[in-house]
Amino acid sequence: MSVAPVRTPTRDGVLRAARKIAAILPPTPLLPVTIHGHQVWAKAECLQPIGVFKIRGAWHRLSDLSEEERARGVVGVSSGNHAQGVAWAARRLGMQAAIVMPADAPRVKLARVAELGAEVVTYDRASQDRDTISQALAAKRGATLVHAFGDPWVIEGQGSAGVELDAQMAALAGGAPTRIITPSGGGGLAAGLALACPAAEIVAVEPAGWDDVGRSLATGTIQRVAADAPQTACDALQTPATWPVNFAVLHGRVSAVTVSEEEVRTAQRFAFAELRLVLEPGGAVALAAALAGRVPLDGHTALILSGGNTDAVSFAQVLTDGE
Missing domain, CATH: 3.40.50.1100 (Rossmann fold)
Structure with a gap:
């Protein structure tokens, strides 16, 4: 078996990954949206060819x-x-x-x-x-x-979203993001964004009861999800624990909040109504945190809308439940 050699993901690696990805894929759109009177910026990774930033x-x-x-x-x-x-x-x-x-x-x-x-x-x-x-x-x-998140190349590749975001906000918002709110499962995207945008505050958002990253950051040691963790629609964020390669980047650099299942559904409905976007539950948690007031907002706050891979029946149920 060949596994990732032990090395530390770096900002230079993120920049190299961004150049490689720019050669084969266009940047995902950055959309302005008003939340609680503040214009914030939503990066639509749900519009990738596979519907998610993981590409x-x-x-x-x-x-x-x-x-x-x-x-x-x-x-x-x-x-x-x-x-x-x-x-x-x-x-x-x-x-x-x-x-x-x-x-x-x-x-x-x-x-x-x-x-x-x-x-x-x-x-x-x-x-x-x-x-x-x-x-x-x-x-x-x-x-x-x-590995889905515990790999230095994967972390660097996910960070390429931050490189795009930095350039887009400089052009559209008059300056780089000061705060980036991002979904978090194992912490690959959050770690990549922290490397890509060293001047920005990074806020990781997890479903309630699946806050292993948040508890790990609070205690200073890697924590696992409880054995009796509640059911969540956010299947993409059901990781049992972050990995050391991620935690080394996240610790002391990233903060974390949680959102409820109903707050996630509210965010899905908001994205559909206001942005004309389909988000899967896990892809909507950053928006959910903003809508629920979990994180301060200003004109240089960015949200990552990380994925839109949901089936029609489930998504239709979310929409009709809000009527």
Whole structure:
């Protein structure tokens, strides 16, 4: 098995990732939106080709593999969004990819990973450990393990969103962001943004009861999600714990807040009504925190709308529940 060499993700790495991604993908839109009387700026990562920011880290990681590593393929581990990023990058590079995904992942995500040509290997989220399964599979095949957040290349790739955001806000808002509110599962995006935008305050947002990053930052040591964590619609943010490579960047640099399930649904409805965007629950938590008043807002506050991979039935139910 080939795993990510032990190294520290860097801002230079983020800038290199941003150049690589700019060569194949246009910047995602930055949209002005008024919340509680303040104009803030929403970066629509939900409009990526796979509907989520995860394409960034996957492309940076896979495109840096050697020819020998590419020939052996990759193994990813994901609830669905990173899975699509790895599958998309692997197909473009002509590589084999196997993705370890929970059996209860949204059907739309399972289907899209398969449509992109990747092999889907399912596991039981309640009784099996995804990291153990993915590591064993990668070892058996001699493949490179591409973790969803605990990988320096993935962190740097996600940070490319911050490089784009910096330039867009300089052009549209008269200056770089002073605060970036971002969804957080394992902390890959938050860590990448912290590296990309060193002068900005980074606020990580997690679903209530899945605040392992927030508790880790508060205690100074990595904390796991409680065994009896509540159900959440934010499947993309159901990570059991952050990893040391992420925590080393986040600690002392990032703050965290939580949002409720109803606040997430409110944000989904707001995005649809005001921005004409479809957001999945996990992709809406930064907007939820802003709408709920969890974070101060000003004209240089940015929100990351991280993903829009939700099925029609679930999204329609969210919309009709608000009527």
